[in-house]
Structures are given as structure tokens and as C-alpha cells.
Amino acid sequence: MSDSSDEEISQQKWVFYKDRPDWKDVEPIPQDDGEEPVVTIAYSKEFTDVYDYFRGILKTQEKSERALQLTKDAANLNPANYTVWQYRRDIIKALKKDLREELEYIRQTIRKHSKNYQVWHHRKVLVEWLNDGSEELEFTKSILETDDKNYHAWQHRQWAMKTFKLYEGELDYVDSLLQTDIRNNSAWNQRYFVVNNTTGFTDVVLSNEIDYTLNKINIAKENESAWNYLRGLLLHDKEGLSKNQKVVKFCEDLYNSGNRSAFLLALLVDMCDEEITQGSGDVLLARQKGIDLCKELASNYDTIRCKYWEYMANTLEKKGTGTDEACTSSTAN
Amino acid sequence: MPVNLILKPKLHKKYLYRCLQCIPSHFASYDTTRLVLAFFAISGLDLLKDLNNLKKQQKIIDWIYSLQVVDDKELVSGFQGSTTLNTIENRNQTAPYKWCHIAGTYTALWDDLSRVNKEAIARSLKVLQLPNGVFCASLKVLQLPNGVFCASKDGSESDMRFIYCAACISYIIDDWSGVNIEKATDYILKSLTYEFGFAQAPQLEAHGGSTYCAIASLALMGKLSALTETQRKHIIRWLLNRQKDGFQGRPNKPVDTCYSFWVGAALKILDVFDFVDFDQNKTYVLSTQDNLYGGLSKWVDTTSDPLHTYMGLSGLSLMKYDELEEIHFRRNTIDLSIRF
Numbered sequence: 001m002s003d004s005s006d007e008e009i010s011q012q013k014w015v016f017y018k019d020r021p022d023w024k025d026v027e028p029i030p031q032d033d034g035e036e037p038v039v040t041i042a043y044s045k046e047f048t049d050v051y052d053y054f055r056g057i058l059k060t061q062e063k064s065e066r067a068l069q070l071t072k073d074a075a076n077l078n079p080a081n082y083t084v085w086q087y088r089r090d091i092i093k094a095l096k097k098d099l100r101e102e103l104e105y106i107r108q109t110i111r112k113h114s115k116n117y118q119v120w121h122h123r124k125v126l127v128e129w130l131n132d133g134s135e136e137l138e139f140t141k142s143i144l145e146t147d148d149k150n151y152h153a154w155q156h157r158q159w160a161m162k163t164f165k166l167y168e169g170e171l172d173y174v175d176s177l178l179q180t181d182i183r184n185n186s187a188w189n190q191r192y193f194v195v196n197n198t199t200g201f202t203d204v205v206l207s208n209e210i211d212y213t214l215n216k217i218n219i220a221k222e223n224e225s226a227w228n229y230l231r232g233l234l235l236h237d238k239e240g241l242s243k244n245q246k247v248v249k250f251c252e253d254l255y256n257s258g259n260r261s262a263f264l265l266a267l268l269v270d271m272c273d274e275e276i277t278q279g280s281g282d283v284l285l286a287r288q289k290g291i292d293l294c295k296e297l298a299s300n301y302d303t304i305r306c307k308y309w310e311y312m313a314n315t316l317e318k319k320g321t322g323t324d325e326a327c328t329s330s331t332a333n
Numbered sequence: 334m335p336v337n338l339i340l341k342p343k344l345h346k347k348y349l350y351r352c353l354q355c356i357p358s359h360f361a362s363y364d365t366t367r368l369v370l371a372f373f374a375i376s377g378l379d380l381l382k383d384l385n386n387l388k389k390q391q392k393i394i395d396w397i398y399s400l401q402v403v404d405d406k407e408l409v410s411g412f413q414g415s416t417t418l419n420t421i422e423n424r425n426q427t428a429p430y431k432w433c434h435i436a437g438t439y440t441a442l443w444d445d446l447s448r449v450n451k452e453a454i455a456r457s458l459k460v461l462q463l464p465n466g467v468f469c470a471s472l473k474v475l476q477l478p479n480g481v482f483c484a485s486k487d488g489s490e491s492d493m494r495f496i497y498c499a500a501c502i503s504y505i506i507d508d509w510s511g512v513n514i515e516k517a518t519d520y521i522l523k524s525l526t527y528e529f530g531f532a533q534a535p536q537l538e539a540h541g542g543s544t545y546c547a548i549a550s551l552a553l554m555g556k557l558s559a560l561t562e563t564q565r566k567h568i569i570r571w572l573l574n575r576q577k578d579g580f581q582g583r584p585n586k587p588v589d590t591c592y593s594f595w596v597g598a599a600l601k602i603l604d605v606f607d608f609v610d611f612d613q614n615k616t617y618v619l620s621t622q623d624n625l626y627g628g629l630s631k632w633v634d635t636t637s638d639p640l641h642t643y644m645g646l647s648g649l650s651l652m653k654y655d656e657l658e659e660i661h662f663r664r665n666t667i668d669l670s671i672r673f
Contacts, residue, residue: 032419034399036392039367039374040355047361055420058430080362082471082489083418083430116362121490149586155537183585189538192527196536224574224584232527266570305573308608 014046017053022066028052029059047077058087063094072105079113085122099130107139114143120152124159133164141173148177149186158193170194182216185225192232201236207246209233214250221254227263240278242271262302269293269312276319290316338619340649341627342381342656345642348627349374349381352639353393365434367415368400372440373643380646380657394444399424401441402433403450408460409471410453411438411502434471435461439498442505451506458499458511466516467534468495492533493524497546500553509554518556521547528584529567541575541582544568545595552602565603572600573608579617580648589631590621590641593648598660601651611652618645 017023030052033040043051054074057067071088074081092102106123113119127133140157143150161167171194177187199205210233216226234241242248248271254264272290275281294313298306353374356363363370371393378384387393400413404427411433413419418431438454461469472488496517503509523535524547530539531547548568551557560568575581580592593614600606621629621641628637629645650660 029420029422031416032399032421032424033416034396036396037416038353038393038396039370041360041364041367042355042358043361043364044358047358047364051417055418058418059420059422059428061429078361078364081365081417082434083365083432086488087430117490124490149583151533151538151540155533158536185584185586186538189526189528193536228528228571228584235527304576304578304610304613305608306610308573308605311608 016045016049017070018049023053026053026056026060026062029055031055044077050074050077054084054087058083063091065095067091068095068097075109079109079116079119082118082121085118089122089125099126102126103130103135110143114147114150115152117152120156124156127160133160133166136160136164137166144177148181148184151186154186154190158190161193162197167194167198178216182220183223183225185228188225188229192229201233206233206236210244210246214247217250221259221261221264224263227261227267231267240274241267242274260296260301262297265293265297265301269297269316273316273319276316287316287319338616340619340654340656341622341624344622344624344627345629345646346378346381346383346627348623348637348642349377349639353378353387364417365414366436368397368412368437369414369440370639371397372443373639375443377639377643377646380643380650380660382656382658397441397444398448400437401449402427402431403453404431405453405456407432408457409433410450410457411435412441413437432471433457435468435495435498435502436470439501442502446506449506451508454502454506455508455511458502461495461499462511462513462516463491464516466496466513466518466520467491467493468499468517470495470498493521493531493543493546493550494533496521497550500550504553512554514554514556518551518554518559521551521556522559525564525568529564529571530583538583539571541572541580541592541595541599544572545599548599548602557602569600569603569605569608572596572603573605576609576614578613580614587632588617590618590629590648591631591644593618594644594651597648597651606651609652615649615652618648621645 017026018028028049031048050070050073053070057070068088068091071084071091074084075088078084091097092099103123103126106119106126110116110119110123127136136157137160140153140160143153144157147153161170171191174187174191174194177184178191181187195201195205195209201209210230213226213230213233217223217230220226230247231241234244234247237244251264251268251271254261255268269290272286272293275286276283276290291313294309294316298309298313302309352370356370375384375387375393378387384390397412399416399419401411402413403410406427409432413431414434414437418428420428423431433454435458438458442449458468461472463469469491470489499512499517503512520535521531524532524537524543526532526536526539528539530541531544532539533543548557551559574584575592575596577588579588579590580596581588582592582595597606597609597614600609618629620633621631621635621637622645623630623637626637628639628642630637631641646657647660650657653659
């Protein structure tokens with residue numbers, strides 16, 4: 001929820017619209033909230049005044065400079081009012097207003113209300129009208145400086161990048177964010193987004209990305225974001241999860257060094273699971289190893305999910321022994 | 334469990350009744366979504382088994398119907414989120430910019446629906462769906478001279494939340510003619526990320542809220558089978574990993590009361606909710622209660638609000654609480670229609 005801007009308005013020696021000589025010709029229209037309203041908001045006097053006049057101009061469809069100013073006051077009092085923004089855009093179009101000026105106004109507004117959907121949507125429409133996304137990377141970066149996981153900012157940034165092909169330099173930016181906070185999951189997602197939309201996960205890129213990620217895991221071994229990214233990379237390995245020698249060796253070494261990160265153990269379980277499913281290598285050994293790992297997770301390293309890991313241990317136990325459905329039917333065939 | 338970690342139903346009832354009556358002026362940014370607040374309060378009171386005591390039931394329903402718009406010319410039928418644009422003059426009439434909002438329509442539909450114009454809603458819903466399958470919240474449709482309808486592009490943002498609203502509306506009015514299920518399913522599957530959570534839109538970051546919206550929408554559309562076994566398995570892992578004590582919405586983010594519902598309900602739909610550590614989840618949610626004024630908040634020792642109060646109670650209800658009704662976890666409310 002954004003703070004109401006009543007205080008700001010009063011600081012600027014607020015004059016009610018009803019007391020403004022240049023608004024004498026407009027009929028203010030009160031809100032009809034019915035006989036027995038619910039969830040009534042104790043509107044401030046300023047709020048009621050501004051919205052009475054907003055309803056007034058909406059009725060006459062006045063599209064003028066003063067109406068434009070009124071929408072600014074109305075948006076200031078409630079930036080989540082999508083009709084105010086819609087009407088503001090309709091006025092801007094009708095008066096052929098300078099869109100750059102509007103872009104600057106919405107820049108300031110988003111800075112104040114960076115988690116509000118409507119203000120970001122307004123900016124997106126303006127950028128579409130201008131057909132120019134050249135300011136969007138810098139702008140979203142400035143928002144991400146105060147909140148580097150702001151979903152709206154990332155959404156807007158990705159949209160601008162896709163629309164205006166602005167991928168250059170983005171991997172460096174992502175890297176700088178990860179250097180600041182290696183656990184920034186939004187930055188990891190952005191890394192995936194950039195690779196996916198530029199080079200794609202070719203063998204070379206995949207190998208480099210794996211190196212990058214293993215390096216980051218070495219710095220923070222309990223960092224789920226990096227482990228998830230690693231799994232994401234392995235989706236592009238045609239051989240599957242358990243055949244990438246670099247990753248397998250890394251995981252085994254880490255385990256043998258005594259590390260028991262729940263994310264490491266979970267990946268090792270999935271590797272065993274895959275080996276059993278594919279019937280490659282020593283299935284019995286993989287099964288036993290998988291079951292042991294699940295038990296370790298359940299009893300020591302991921303106890304909050306103990307019921308899940310016990311279930312996984314059971315699943316592995318049944319797998320490949322002819323007691324699960326898939327195997328029963330394949331035997332029957 | 335310490336004494337202060339016991340559910341305080343009486344306090345929460347009081348809090349929700351207060352919300353239903355009047356909220357202070359600093360809630361001004363909720364002005365366009367008062368109906369959603371009413372939904373949180375009413376559904377919360379229902380969870381607290383107190384609906385029969387809501388003395389003003391009929392009046393609440395009448396107020397909600399005052400938000401209904403039937404406009405087959407601009408195809409903006411449904412419910413507005415609030416009375417902000419209502420005037421005596423345009424009462425029960427169409428008027429410029431008096432458009433429905435998809436979240437308003439979703440949260441309005443909880444009585445016997447006898448006064449709801451379902452056909453008009455389905456017709457208007459249809460135009461909110463964009464070619465890629467996602468839904469907008471609200472927009473006016475322009476009819477071109479050749480008779481073709483064209484949705485005005487600058488109407489509103491579009492994302493997974495509104496697919497969920499569209500699915501709920503269609504499920505409740507029992508009319509799916511407003512939704513292209515194949516396209517919506519396609520959009521949802523495209524929003525599944527490398528982490529195996531769903532994002533608000535393709536390629537964005539996986540998020541607990543959008544994952545609930547995606548999975549609940551698939552369930553309502555009868556399309557859960559569109560997920561492969563492997564996808565399902567990984568989605569379950571991602572969801573379960575969100576539990577720290579309570580639940581977080583994304584990896585490496587703080588836990589927040591509302592995700593006990595969003596993530597919990599997604600797990601429930603996938604039939605694996607029992608893997609959750611109930612004790613830790615309960616302890617977290619209960620620790621966000623305001624023990625003086627009632628209500629729940631996202632974090633410990635912060636101000637309670639209607640959304641987190643309702644989501645907290647819903648999250649507890651998933652774990653079958655004696656003091657609480659069992660929640661209808663797909664539609665995000667229990668089925669109230671039988672009570673009116």
C-alpha cells in the first residue's frame with residue numbers, strides 16, 4: 001500500500017477545487033456509495049474534493065490542460081486508480097502533449113510508488129507510443145538500486161529488452177548485481193533470460209555458464225539461487241542431469257569434502273534417480289546411494305521437509321525393483 | 334506452543350468487522366479495490382465460522398450489486414472494484430469509463446448469483462483475453478467500422494493473476510465461453526521457469542503467488558494433466574523448498590504470511606500438502622497476529638491488514654483448524670453460495 005499524499009498536498013498550500021475561480025464552470029459530482037456502503041474509506045477533504053471534480057469532468061469528457069492537472073492530483077491521492085491514468089492518457093492523446101515530459105513525470109511517480117502496477121503500466125504505454133526504449137535500462141536500473149528484487153522493475157526491463165533488442169551489456173550488469181548479492185534470485189533469473197534470448201545454451205555457452213555457476217556455488221554453498229540455476233543449465237544438457245562430468249565431479253568432491261548442503265544432496269538424489277530410470281550404470285548402487293541421501297536429508301540436513309524425503313526414499317526403493325507401476329507394465333510387455 | 338501463539342478468533346472477527354465498516358483515510362490507495370477488501374473481510378469471517386452473525390448480509394449484497402455493470406456495447410460488463418465512479422445520475426446505467434475490473438468481478442460472485450448477468454460477463458471476459466492467451470484486468474473494446482472488435486491496447490496490464498480471475502469467474506458462473514482454454518494453458522506452460530515455479534509472464538522470475546494462480550487455473554480448467562510427470566515432480570520440489578518456517582514467495586526472500594496460503598494451496602491442489610511441516614508453518618503464521626487489535630500481518634510485529642489477515646487464516650485452514658472452516662482451495666474461498 002502506498003502512503004496517501006495528503007500531507008504533501010497540504011504543504012503546498014492546497015486550494016480546494018471548489019474554491020478555485022477557474023473551476024467555477026465545472027459541476028462537482030458527489031460519489032454515490034448507496035444507502036448502506038461497506039468498507040467505507042474515511043476520505044480526506046482533499047480526496048473528496050478532487051474526486052468530485054474528477055467525476056465532473058468525466059461526465060462532460062473535458063480534455064483540457066486543467067483536466068490534465070486534475071488527473072495529476074487525483075493520481076497523487078491514489079496512484080492505484082486505473083481510470084485516472086486511463087483518462088490522463090486520453091487527455092494526453094487529445095491535446096497531443098509532449099510525451100517526453102510525461103515520461104519524466106511518471107519517472108518521478110514510479111520512484112515514489114515503485115510497487116504500484118498502474119504507474120508502471122502508464123510508463124509502458126508511453127514508451128510504446130514513443131517507440132523508444134532507450135531510457136528504460138537506465139531507468140529500471142535506478143529503481144533496482146533501491147530494491148534489486150522489484151518484480152515490476154524486472155518485468156518492465158525484460159519487456160523493454162525484448163521489444164527494443166537491448167541485450168548488450170546485460171550480462172555484465174547481472175554479474176555486478178551478483179557480486180553485490182550472490183543470493184539475488186532475480187539477477188540469476190535475468191542471467192537465464194539474457195542467455196536464452198541471445199546466444200542460447202549452445203555447448204560452449206553451457207560449459208561457460210556451468211563454470212560460472214560452480215564458481216558461485218563455491219563462494220556460497222547454501223545458496224539456492226545458484227543451485228537452481230545449475231539445474232536450469234542441465235536442462236539443456238542432452239545427456240541429462242547425471243552425465244555432465246564436470247558437474248558430477250564437482251558434486252562428488254563437495255560431498256566428499258564433508259559439505260552437506262541440502263541443495264547438493266537433493267541434486268545428488270536426482271542424479272541417482274535419473275540413473276535408475278535410465279537403467280544406466282550400476283542401478284542397485286545408485287538406488288542405495290539415493291535412498292541413503294534421502295535419509296540423511298530427512299534426519300539431519302533438511303528436516304523441515306523430512307516427510308518429503310522419506311517419501312522420496314520410498315519411491316526410490318520401489319523403483320527398478322518391479323514393484324512400481326511403470327516397471328510392472330514394462331515387465332509385462 | 335506458547336500462549337501468545339494460539340489463534341485469536343474473537344480478535345480477528347472484531348478486526349474484520351471493523352474493516353467491513355470503515356477504514357482510515359491512509360487506505361486511500363485501496364479506494365478502487367474496496368470490493369476486494371470486502372471479499373477478504375467476508376471470506377475471513379466465513380472462515381472464522383461467523384458468517385451467520387453478519388447482520389448486514391443483504392445490505393452488503395446490495396452494495397456489491399451496485400457495482401455491477403452491464404454494457405454490451407463497449408463489452409465492459411462485470412463488476413467495478415469500487416463506487417468511485419458511481420453517481421446518482423449513472424446509477425444502474427452505463428457511463429463513460431464505468432468499466433468492470435476482472436478482480437472486481439471475481440470477488441463479487443459469492444451470493445446465489447440470481448442478479449448476475451452471466452451471459453454479459455462471459456461476453457466481456459472474452460475480449461479481455463489477448464492473442465497470447467493472457468488476460469487484461471480492464472479495457473474498453475472499440476468496434477471498428479467493419480464490425481470487428483479491437484481491444485484498446487493501453488487499457489491495463491496483463492498477467493497470470495488475471496488468468497486466475499478469469500478461470501474463477503468462468504468456474505463460478507459455470508460458463509467457459511469467455512475463455513480460450515487452450516491459449517490460456519499455453520501461456521501458463523510458457524511461464525514455467527527453469528526453477529520449475531511459474532512466473533507472472535513468460536521468462537520472468539518464478540513466484541509463489543503466480544505459481545498458485547497458474548496451478549489453480551489449470552485445475553479449474555481441467556488442464557492439470559498438461560503438466561508432465563517430470564514437471565510436476567520439480568514443481569513440487571520448488572514449492573516445498575519455499576518453506577523456511579513459514580513460506581517465502583521466491584528463493585532468498587523473507588517469509589511472508591500470505592505464502593502459507595499461495596504456496597500451501599498450490600501444494601494442496603497437487604495433492605502433496607502433507608509434506609509441509611505443519612508445526613513450523615502454524616507457529617510462523619500465528620506469530621504474525623496482532624494480539625491487541627486483531628488481524629494478521631506479513632511479518633512479525635508489523636501492522637495487520639485485510640489481505641494478510643485473510644491469507645493467514647486461509648493458510649491455517651489448509652491445515653484443518655478446529656476454529657476454522659475448511660477452505661475451498663481452488664477458488665480461494667469456501668463455497669458461500671449455499672449459505673444465501
